[in-house]
Amino acid sequence: MATGPGLESLVDQLISVITNDGRNIVGYLKGFDQATNIILDESHERVYSTREGVQQLVLGLYIIRGDNISVIGEVDDELDSKLPLSELRAHPLKPVIH
Amino acid sequence: MLFFSYFKELVGKEVTVELKNDLAIRGILHSVDQYLNIKLENTRVVDQDKYPHMEIRLFPWKVQKPELSVRNCFIRGSVVRYVQLPPDGVDIDILHDATRREARGG
Numbered sequence: 001m002a003t004g005p006g007l008e009s010l011v012d013q014l015i016s017v018i019t020n021d022g023r024n025i026v027g028y029l030k031g032f033d034q035a036t037n038i039i040l041d042e043s044h045e046r047v048y049s050t051r052e053g054v055q056q057l058v059l060g061l062y063i064i065r066g067d068n069i070s071v072i073g074e075v076d077d078e079l080d081s082k083l084p085l086s087e088l089r090a091h092p093l094k095p096v097i098h
Numbered sequence: 099m100l101f102f103s104y105f106k107e108l109v110g111k112e113v114t115v116e117l118k119n120d121l122a123i124r125g126i127l128h129s130v131d132q133y134l135n136i137k138l139e140n141t142r143v144v145d146q147d148k149y150p151h152m153e154i155r156l157f158p159w160k161v162q163k164p165e166l167s168v169r170n171c172f173i174r175g176s177v178v179r180y181v182q183l184p185p186d187g188v189d190i191d192i193l194h195d196a197t198r199r200e201a202r203g204g
Contacts, residue, residue, distance in 0.1 A: 004131030005172055020177065022119065036135070036174055070117060072172040073141075096118040096177050 007032045007072065014075040015040075020068045022093035024048070026075065027062065036066030046085070048093075053086035070096055100200050104193070105130040105181075114144060114182040115173055122182075123171065134175035141171050 010029045017025045017038070027043025040062045047055040105127070114124040115136055122145060125138030 005129040005135050005137030006131075007172060009170075010172070018119075020119075066174070067176070069174050070119060070177040071121075071123075071174070074170045076169070093121070094119045098118060098176075 007036075007038070010072070010074060014077045014080060016073040016075050017064060017069060018071040018073075018093065019064065020070055020096040022095045024093070025059065025062065025064070026080075027059070033066075036069050038064050038066070038069070038072075040064065048088070048090040050089050050091055052089075054088045056085065100196055101134065102130065102132055103196075104188075105134065105136075108183065108187055111184050111187055113138075113184070113187075115178055116180040116182065117173065118177050118179045123173065125171070128170065131175075134178065136173045136175065136178065136181075137170060138173065139170050141169060 007029065011031070013029055014026065015029045017027075017040070019025065024046045025040065025043055026046060027040030029038060030041045031039040040059075043059045043062045045057040045059055047057060049055075109127050109129060111127055112124065113127050114122055115138065116122045121143065123138060123141050124144050125141035128137040128139045130136055
C-alpha cells in the first residue's frame with residue numbers, strides 16, 4: 001500500500017479541487033487523511049459563468065469532506081497568478097451523478 | 099483485491115479515466131490504491147471543445163503555454179465511471195484464471 005496515490009507530495013502546494021457539485025476551490029493543501037478529507041488554507045472558490053469573468057470568493061481556512069471531492073489538480077503557483085481570470089468565460093461544470 | 103492488483107499492473111501505461119460528471123481525463127497511470135483512487139501524470143482533458151473550462155480550471159497554464167501541461171492529478175475512486183485501457187493492457191488468460199480463483203474464494 002506504500003505506493004498508493006497519497007497526497008503527501010501536494011502538501012503546502014497550491015491545488016485546485018473539483019467537488020462533486022461542480023465547484024472549483026483553489027487553496028494550499030495543509031492536510032489530508034485516508035478518506036481524502038482535506039484541509040485547505042487561504043482558499044477561494046472560483047465561480048465560472050458565460051456572462052462575466054471568473055468571480056473569486058474568499059473562503060479562508062476550509063475543510064472539505066472526502067465524499068464531496070472529485071478531482072484534485074496540482075497548480076503551478078506562478079502561472080496561475082498570471083491567469084487572466086477576469087477574461088475567462090466558461091459554463092459551470094456538471095455535478096457528479098452516482 | 100483483484101482489481102486493485104490488476105490496476106497496479108497498469109502503472110506506467112496511458113489510460114483514460116471517465117468521471118461521473120462526464121469529464122474524461124487522459125494520462126499516464128502513476129499509482130492506484132485500495133480505494134481505486136487514481137493518480138495520473140501528463141494529464142489532458144479529452145474532448146476539450148466540450149469541456150474547455152475544465153482545462154482552464156485544472157490546468158490554467160494551458161491557456162498561455164500548452165506545452166506546460168505536464169502535471170499530476172488525483173482522482174477519487176468514488177467518482178470514476180470507466181477506465182479505458184490500452185489495447186494490450188489486459189492479458190485475458192491471466193485475468194480469467196485470477197477471476198476463477200477469486201470466485202472459488204481464494
